[in-house]
Amino acid sequence: MKIRVELVDDLREDELIIRCREENDTIKAIRDYAVEQAAKKVEITFYKDNREFFFSPDEVLFFETRGEEVCAHTADEVYTVKYRLYELEQMLSRKFVRVSKSAILNVEHVYSVTRNLTASSLVNFNTGNKGVYVSRHYYHRLRERLSERSKL
Secondary structure, eight states: OOOOOOOOTTOSSOOOOOOOSSOOHHHHHHHHHHHHHHHTTOOOEEEETTEEEEOOGGGOSEEEEETTEEEEEOSSOEEEESSOHHHHHHHSOTTEEEEETTEEEEGGGEEEEEOOSSSOEEEEETTSSOEEEEOHHHHHHHHHHHHHHHHO
């Protein structure tokens, strides 16, 4: 494998291009690592009452919509954020996966999944009593991300 870095002065944004004959496990791991590194720069301001909070999105168990608001659930608190779910989905690392039209969860905190073949499945987190439902449409994507987590 050859590795080459080109410095280009007039780029607006850094770009990583991977050229390969096939996308094997090594190429996927390199891509995933690059995505993770780029996502580390994500800064989200969390709001509760009249205060602003600054902490890593990795502490968030899940994001969900409540009416017009998007809420971020941690182990102990619920905060609001000023992003829509589709914006968060683009900003966050692969640790986060969309599980319904109204929720994105962090697979690093998943403790169990109670599967329901005819309706939504329930995901519980390793920090206690919080849970979120996964729609049948998104269940396969969640299973993929959970299997990726176990390979790390």
